[in-house]
Amino acid sequence: MIRVQQQDFDPAEEYHALRDSGSGTGAIATFTGLVRDSGDLKGVTGLFLEHYPGMTEQVIEGLVREASQRWDVREARVIHRIGRLALSEQIVFVGVCSAHRGDAFAACEFIMDALKTSAPFWKKEITGDSEHWVEQKAADRDRSQSWD
Amino acid sequence: MIRVQQQDFDPAEEYHALRDSGSGTGAIATFTGLVRDSGDLKGVTGLFLEHYPGMTEQVIEGLVREASQRWDVREARVIHRIGRLALSEQIVFVGVCSAHRGDAFAACEFIMDALKTSAPFWKKEITGDSEHWVEQKAADRDRSQSWD
Amino acid sequence: MTTDNTIVVKFFARLREELDTATLEIEAEPGLTAGRLLQDLAAKGGNWAQLDGAQPVMIAVNQVMTKPEKELQAGDEVAFFPPVTGG
Amino acid sequence: MTTDNTIVVKFFARLREELDTATLEIEAEPGLTAGRLLQDLAAKGGNWAQLDGAQPVMIAVNQVMTKPEKELQAGDEVAFFPPVTGG
Incomplete structure (x- = not known):
């Protein structure tokens, strides 16, 4: 079940x-990401999330299939939510159920890591009077490559 | 927050x-374990969970501190629940919130793995007419040692 | 049916804003690759010049990530965008 | 106060059932270790014999996991139990 939506979950x-x-089912692992300040800009009040409709869903389906x-x-x-989000709002959820806990954890973390580097979403940070596209963190690329 | 209790959560x-x-907080990782058949016995209808009151809480506090x-x-x-539990009931919950998703996943999985090998809980499987203490799985020992 | 020979080009996020362009239509031509198309667009100058390697650009053809060597066909949808930052 | 010299011994799970004993009180004596106490108990024979290494036994003293070499003091609480199987 994959959803890309504006509304909260x-x-x-x-x-x-x-x-x-x-x-x-013996094991359920979940991850929820909340909006936080990236540290790139001062006085961040929220985000705007853009995505590539169609491709986004296909990429995530591929990641779930791979997992x-x-x-x-x-x-x-x-x-995964899109549009305008305030600080501390929920932005992403990944949940996996499995017979075994190691598999639940690994699949959940793999999907989350891969989503950050391959699903076409882009964050723009918003302050009172300016906006700024967030740059991809090298750490995110590295975490995703560690699954290869 | 650590609780050992009979009732559901x-x-x-x-x-x-x-x-x-x-x-x-940017990241919340959770794990929930459900009662399932260990495969050691036929016709399992549930479990009985025994623990060492006092020590259990201390051990889990130590794991959280280490994490x-x-x-x-x-x-x-x-x-962690104790007492009589039916198949598919919730038995254990571990949730961690962190600034970073890698930390949330790692700490949650570490606590869960270590709990299985060092917290004094024992499962007895129950069928219609017999009972059987579950043996520790070598895989659980190995998973916990991988954190050392 | 002149649209038979069309390739749709999309831009997202910072690129969409800086190029002030969400969608373009171009004519397919034999041997045109995604990378060659980027160079052609960069040659327009101004903000378009950044497409020539100054900034990392990711490429998707028909909604699948691909490399600059990918050859484009009539009917394809090609998208250019910055490294993704979701999650 | 004769209880000043007492050590409380607890058994859990399969051991508690097979030994039909949840708690014992013994007198502390100089140099008594947890491992030595296990051997003394195993010498009682019957189901107690399994305490002499036939089955893995975990040891906690004052609710902290420990090794057989651990020396026991008056007032200690020592517990013997099978490998744990929670979670």
Whole structure:
């Protein structure tokens, strides 16, 4: 289940959907990202998130498929928000349920890391009187490459 | 926040407590374990969980402290249930919030892995007419040692 | 049907803003690659000049990430954008 | 106060059941280690014999995991149990 949407999401609903997704599930790992100040700009009040409609969903589906080939994944749920978001709002959710905890953790972290370097989203930081496109962090590239 | 309790828990409440725990939080990783059949016995209907009162809480506090020394941990919440549990019930929750996603994932997985090999809990599997103490899996020892 | 020979070019994020262009249509021509198209566009000068390697540009053809050597066909959708920063 | 010289011994899970014993009190004696206490208990025979290395036994003194070499003091709480299986 992959959703790209403007509106907020409820991690509790996603958790329940993962838990109900089948028998044999022993492990549910989730990750939620919140909007925070990147440190590039002073007085940041929020973000604007742009994406490439169509491609975004395809890329995330590919990442979930890859995770499912590498680990035991009973179900994965990914939500990414777009548009205008204030500091501390929820921006991204990745949840994986599996028979085994190592697989749940690995698949969840892999999807999250790969999403940051390959899904076409772009963040623009907003202050009272200016805007600034966030630059990709080298650390994010490195974390994603560590899965290769 | 560490709790050892008979009653069920609500991961959504724990998530909200983590999210509200302070500014600068960008990442929340959670893990929930569900009761499943270990495969050692046929017709398993549930578990009985025994623990060592007092020591259990101390061990988990020590694991959270160790995780906080190794990674950026704004808050960690751990719940482990005891007593009689049916298949597919929630048994354990570990949630970590951090400024950074790598730290949130690592600390959450470390606490969960270490808890399985060092916190004094014991599972007994129950079928209609018999009971059987679950043996520690070599895989759990190995996963925990990989953090050393 | 002159549209049979068209390639749609899209720009996103900082590039879309700095080039003041979200979408272009160009004519397909034999041997045209994504990298060659970038050079052609850079030759327009001004803000377009940055497409010639001064800044990292990611390339997708038909919504799949690809390399500059990728040859473009009529009907393709090619997109140019900065390194992604979601999540 | 004869209890001044007491060590409390606890058993959990499979051990508690097979030994039919949750708690014992013993007298402290100079040089008594956790491992030596295990051997003394194993000498009782029957199900107690398994404490002499036939099955892995974990040891905690005052609720902290420890090794068999750990010396026991009056007032200590020592616990013996199988490898843990929570989570």
